[in-house]
Structure formats: structure tokens, C-alpha cells
Amino acid sequence: MTTPAINWFKFASPQSFYFLAGRLWPWFAALAVLLLTAGLWVAFFVAPVDAQQGQGYRIIFVHVPASQMSMLIYVVMAGWAGLGLALNTRVSGMMASALAPTGALFAFLSLVTGALWGKPMWGTWWVWDARLTSELILLFLYLGFLALQSSIDEPRRADKACAVLALVGVVNVPIIYFSVKWWNTLHQGASVSLTSAPSMASTMLTGMLLMVLAFWMYSIAVALARVRVIILARERHADWVQHAME
Amino acid sequence: MRVSMSQEMGTTSVLWAVLQREVSLAMRQKGEVLTPLVFFVVIASLFPLGIGPESALLLRMAPGVLWVSALLAAMLSLQRLFSTDYSDGTLEQMALSTTPLGLLVLAKSVAHFLLSGLPLVLVAPVLGLQFGLDERALGVLVASLLLGTPTLSLIGSIGAALTLGVRGAGVLLSLLILPLYIPVLIFGAGAVEADAAGLGAGGHLSLLAALLVVSLFFAPLATTAALKISLE
Amino acid sequence: MLCGLAAIESGDICWKGVSVRAQVEAFRRELFYLGHLNALQESMTVSENIVFSAALGGLAVAQRDVAELLVQFGVGGRGGQVVRHLSQGQKRRVALLRLALSRARLWVLDEPFVAMDDAGIRMLANLVAKHLNTGGLAVITSHQSVDMGGIPAQILDLSACACQ
Numbered sequence: 347m348t349t350p351a352i353n354w355f356k357f358a359s360p361q362s363f364y365f366l367a368g369r370l371w372p373w374f375a376a377l378a379v380l381l382l383t384a385g386l387w388v389a390f391f392v393a394p395v396d397a398q399q400g401q402g403y404r405i406i407f408v409h410v411p412a413s414q415m416s417m418l419i420y421v422v423m424a425g426w427a428g429l430g431l432a433l434n435t436r437v438s439g440m441m442a443s444a445l446a447p448t449g450a451l452f453a454f455l456s457l458v459t460g461a462l463w464g465k466p467m468w469g470t471w472w473v474w475d476a477r478l479t480s481e482l483i484l485l486f487l488y489l490g491f492l493a494l495q496s497s498i499d500e501p502r503r504a505d506k507a508c509a510v511l512a513l514v515g516v517v518n519v520p521i522i523y524f525s526v527k528w529w530n531t532l533h534q535g536a537s538v539s540l541t542s543a544p545s546m547a548s549t550m551l552t553g554m555l556l557m558v559l560a561f562w563m564y565s566i567a568v569a570l571a572r573v574r575v576i577i578l579a580r581e582r583h584a585d586w587v588q589h590a591m592e
Numbered sequence: 593m594r595v596s597m598s599q600e601m602g603t604t605s606v607l608w609a610v611l612q613r614e615v616s617l618a619m620r621q622k623g624e625v626l627t628p629l630v631f632f633v634v635i636a637s638l639f640p641l642g643i644g645p646e647s648a649l650l651l652r653m654a655p656g657v658l659w660v661s662a663l664l665a666a667m668l669s670l671q672r673l674f675s676t677d678y679s680d681g682t683l684e685q686m687a688l689s690t691t692p693l694g695l696l697v698l699a700k701s702v703a704h705f706l707l708s709g710l711p712l713v714l715v716a717p718v719l720g721l722q723f724g725l726d727e728r729a730l731g732v733l734v735a736s737l738l739l740g741t742p743t744l745s746l747i748g749s750i751g752a753a754l755t756l757g758v759r760g761a762g763v764l765l766s767l768l769i770l771p772l773y774i775p776v777l778i779f780g781a782g783a784v785e786a787d788a789a790g791l792g793a794g795g796h797l798s799l800l801a802a803l804l805v806v807s808l809f810f811a812p813l814a815t816t817a818a819l820k821i822s823l824e
Numbered sequence: 825m826l827c828g829l830a831a832i833e834s835g836d837i838c839w840k841g842v843s844v845r846a847q848v849e850a851f852r853r854e855l856f857y858l859g860h861l862n863a864l865q866e867s868m869t870v871s872e873n874i875v876f877s878a879a880l881g882g883l884a885v886a887q888r889d890v891a892e893l894l895v896q897f898g899v900g901g902r903g904g905q906v907v908r909h910l911s912q913g914q915k916r917r918v919a920l921l922r923l924a925l926s927r928a929r930l931w932v933l934d935e936p937f938v939a940m941d942d943a944g945i946r947m948l949a950n951l952v953a954k955h956l957n958t959g960g961l962a963v964i965t966s967h968q969s970v971d972m973g974g975i976p977a978q979i980l981d982l983s984a985c986a987c988q
């Protein structure tokens with residue numbers, strides 16, 4: 347990106363976006379690997395052992411970034427979807443579709459790591475606290491998106507329908523979160539909460555930050571790589587694809 | 593060929609015509625209205641069979657069980673909200689009508705509530721008695737369902753519009769809208785429980801009312817967008 | 825796309841010099857569209873369907889007029905019959921009957937001559953001719969070429985176009 351005034355709409359064509367994504371994703375992948383290594387190293391070797399929770403707490407270095415990413419990706423996905431509906435661009439819809447599986451993966455990862463953390467701490471594999479329950483519902487929203495995507499054959503219609511779904515979802519996520527919190531406090535169920543992480547020493551914060559950034563880079567890299575595959579699949583009849591495949 | 597005596601029709605009259613049409617169609621196919629109702633009763637009866645007849649436990653579970661059953665029953669009839677009109681071409685004509693599609697959708701959702709939600713509200717007290725709820729609790733239950741089921745119809749219309757003509761629409765519709773139903777469920781069942789716990793149902797019921805108002809505005813918008821996408 | 829049901833990828837459609845998108849309601853008032861589907865609810869009677877269609881177009885129509893129109897379109901006396909019991913041709917006539925009720929200036933008809941007998945085709949052709957004579961517009965797709973009262977038409981022959 348060398349020219350000062352970039353015509354962003356140039357990249358709205360699948361063809362140019364394909365090549366742009368192709369140039370960009372290796373960088374993000376490299377950054378992801380670097381940050382992940384750094385983050386994991388801090389998580390496992392540098393951060394001190396917690397007085398109450400022992401070594402087991404280290405899983406929050408994966409759990410917290412994963413849940414943050416799952417929520418962030420949903421918002422970004424809805425953003426791309428909204429852009430696609432407003433501007434009637436094809437690439438926006440493809441980006442939303444490219445992001446969805448990664449978002450779902452992070453939601454799932456968050457739930458699994460939450461369970462892995464919970465077991466040694468509270469003795470059960472699952473706790474119906476507000477955060478975990480909201481995360482579960484978020485996973486359902488992702489799965490719904492993916493299911494709708496796969497059941498509509500015509501790609502443009504699928505993208506638009508999923509866009510409406512994503513926008514409805516993103517409006518509902520705060521409502522759902524609020525209602526689940528309300529539900530939780532009312533029932534006095536789990537007095538334990540998986541967000542009660544020990545007061546963070548600065549090394550822990552650094553480790554957390556590194557992991558969050560690593561997941562960001564990973565998500566961008568994977569989304570860009572995936573959107574390239576989507577573009578190729580959808581535009582396979584276009585001339586430029588034939589040339590690119592040669 | 594005369595275009596003689598036709599006069600202009602006001603928007604309200606058109607919406608009323610839509611409502612009347614939905615109701616008269618349903619009356620001609622009464623089975624379609626009664627089946628979800630029977631389903632409601634059957635599901636609610638399954639829970640005690642699965643969990644045991646211990647009355648204290650059933651009493652505790654009643655609000656949640658009844659609300660979940662009502663929710664599932666309300667969802668059953670959603671698929672037919674637009675599908676017949678879609679397949680015979682009426683939906684296209686509605687999209688081209690001089691009355692905005694959003695208002696027509698609203699009229700249809702109201703009709704859906706009257707035909708599927710309201711019967712549930714009326715039958716729920718009977719089921720509540722089976723679970724041992726007292727009169728006061730029954731009253732709160734009815735109030736919560738009365739406020740909640742219209743919202744269910746409205747949110748459900750979005751799902752119905754998105755899955756029009758799609759393979760496996762029925763199950764997919766459920767998957768899409770059940771997460772969106774969760775706040776209504778929480779506040780609805782919560783109202784009865786809060787009242788039973790002596791905390792008063794006012795807060796929950798107001799939240800239900802708020803959800804209803806928000807859906808009244810936004811659901812038809814989303815549904816219209818989804819319908820236009822399905823009609824392309 | 826003409827009716828505004830499908831999104832336009834590029835360019836614009838103008839009615840009376842103003843873009844269609846800027847005057848949606850006014851445009852719809854002037855538009856009558858009939859596609860492949862009849863837009864008739866099978867479980868309702870013919871009269872009920874006609875009254876409802878008129879309502880969607882913003883018009884209230886009297887029962888007496890409905891009965892007269894039914895006779896004129898060759899399906900007289902069937903007002904109380906449920907649509908399911910009509911033949912294909914009869915259903916098509918009922919669907920086209922709404923043309924007479926509509927005050928639309930622009931008619932967009934997609935394959936209107938399908939499933940019609942000769943009498944029906946003649947009737948529709950006369951209807952269109954009358955509409956055109958009173959200053960209306962009609963966009964019709966068809967596999968048959970039908971004479972519309974000798975009024976010159978712009979014919980786009982799409983058979984030669986290759987679809988991508």
C-alpha cells in the first residue's frame with residue numbers, strides 16, 4: 347500500500363482482493379507464530395505460580411483470549427456482513443463467511459479450556475456461570491450462521507441471509523448477555539466464577555496480551571487464507587481464475 | 593371492463609384484511625392450529641414422566657418447564673408463516689403492494705400470535721395446576737406468557753423469513769431462533785420464580801414488556817430484509 | 825428487477841423521469857405484476873382471493889363488481905368456489921382478472937399466455953390492447969407472438985442471446 351489515497355473500492359472486486367489477501371496473509375501468519383511462541387513461553391515459564399490455584403490456572407492464558415476473540419470476531423463478522431448488505435459487495439459477504447469458522451473455533455476453545463480450568467478448581471467439568479453460559483449461546487449463534495450458510499445453495503443469497511442473521515445476532519448478544527447475568531445472580535447458583543482470575547501480576551498481563559495479539563494475528567491470517575479459497579470456489583468460471591491456476 | 597366502484601383502501605383496512613385472511617385460513621385448517629397446542633400439553637407432561645412425580649420438585653420446575661414447552665410449541669407453527677404465500681406467489685404480490693411490506697409482516701405476526709400464542713396462554717393455567725402452582729403463580733405465569741409470546745412470534749418471523757424455501761427449513765429455523773429466544777425465556781420463567789420467592793414479578797414483567805416493544809420495532813425490519821432476500 | 829424484487833447491480837430504472845428507488849410507493853401504485861405463479865390461495869374462494877388482491881393494491885372492491893368481472897372473464901358464477909377446484913386455465917383467468925381491477929399504468933406480465941385456450945388468449949390480447957390504447961404500458965414475456973390489436977410493439981428477441 348504505497349499510494350497515499352487508496353481507492354478502497356478497488357479491493358471490492360474478488361479478483362483484486364484475492365491477490366491482496368495473498369500478499370498479506372503470510373505476514374500475519376508469521377506474526378501469529380512469533381506472538382504465540384512468546385505468549386506461551388511467558389504463560390508457562392515466566393508467570394509465577396499462583397498461591398491458590400497452582401499450576402492449573404495457566405490455562406486462562408488460552409481461555410480468556412479465546413473468549414475475547416470469539417466475541418470480537420462475531421462483531422467484526424457482523425460488520426463485514428452489514429457492509430455487504432449496504433454496499434452490495436460480494437467480497438464483504440465472503441469475508442464474513444471466512445471469519446465464521448474461526449469465531450466458532452474460538453468459542454469452542456473457550457468452552458473447553460473453561461471446563462479444563464474448572465475441573466481442578468471446582469471439581470466439576472461445567473459451571474453455569476454467566477460468562478460460560480453466554481459463551482455457549484455465542485457458539486450456538488455461530489453454528490446457526492454456519493448452518494444457514496450451508497443450507498442455501500445460491501452463494502449470494504446465502505451471504506445476504508447470513509448477513510441479516512449476523513446483524514440480528516450482534517444486536518441480541520448484549521441482550522442475551524444481560525439476561526444471562528440476571529439469571530445467574532437471581533439463582534445464586536454458581537458462586538464461583540471463571541472470571542475471578544487471580545489478581546494479575548504484570549508478567550501475567552504481558553502473557554495475556556501476547557496471547558490476545560497472537561490470536562488476532564492468527565484470526566486475520568486464517569480468515570484471509572480462507573477467503574482466498576472461497577473466492578476461488580465462487581469465481582471459478584471467471585477468466586482470471588483460469589489464469590491464476592495455470 | 594370497468595374499474596368502477598373500487599375505492600382507495602386505507603392502510604389500517606388493508607392490515608385488517610391481512611389479519612382476517614390469516615384467521616379465516618387457520619379456521620379452515622383447524623388441525624394446524626390445534627396441533628401445536630396439543631404438542632404443548634404433551635411436552636409439559638413429559639417432564640414429570642422423565643423426572644418423577646415428587647410434588648416439591650415439580651413445583652420448583654414448573655415455570656421453566658412450562659415456558660420451555662410453550663416456546664417449543666410456539667416455534668412449531670412458524671414455518672408456515674410465509675411458506676404457503678411464498679409458494680403460491682402471494683408473497684411476491686405482498687412485496688409489491690402499496691402497503692409497506694414491514695406493516696404486512698407485522699399484521700401476519702400479530703395473526704400468528706393470536707393463533708398460536710394466545711391458545712398457549714389460555715391452556716397454560718391448566719398445566720400449571722398439574723404442577724401444583726397456586727392461583728397467584730398462575731396469574732404471573734399467564735401475564736408472562738401474554739407478554740412473551742408476541743415477542744416469540746415477532747422474533748420467529750425473522751427465522752421463518754430467512755429459511756424460506758431452504759432444505760431442512762424446520763430444524764434450521766429452530767436452531768437459528770432458539771438462542772434469540774433465551775432472554776424471553778429467562779425473564780418469563782424468572783417472573784414466576786421471582787414472585788414465588790417473594791421478590792415480586794414486576795421487574796421481570798417490565799423487561800418482558802421492553803423486549804416486546806423492541807421487537808415490535810425491529811423484528812419487522814429484519815423480517816422484511818430477509819423476505820426480500822428470499823424473493824430475489 | 826423491473827418490479828424492484830431483485831436488486832440492481834448497476835444502472836438505474838426510472839419511472840416518469842424519477843428513479844424508481846426514490847419513489848417506491850408511487851411506483852408500486854402504478855405497477856401490476858403477474859409472474860408464473862397465480863398468487864391465489866388454494867384454500868380460499870375465488871371472490872375472497874380477488875378482494876384480497878385488490879386490497880393489496882390499495883383498492884376496496886364491491887362483491888357485485890367481482891361477480892360481473894367473473895362473468896366477463898369467462899368464469900362466471902364461480903365466486904364461491906374454492907380455488908383448489910378450478911382448472912389451470914380457470915385459475916389463470918382469475919389471476920388475470922385482477923388486471924381489470926387494477927389502476928396500474930404499467931403492466932409486467934411474465935408468460936401470461938401459458939395454460940390459456942384460444943378464447944382466453946384473445947381475451948387477454950384485447951385487454952392489453954385496450955390498456956395500451958388508454959395510454960398504458962405493458963411489458964410482456966412470451967414464447968408465442970400474439971397480435972395486440974395492431975398496436976406496434978417493441979419486441980426484444982432473447983432467443984439469440986447466450987446466457988452467461
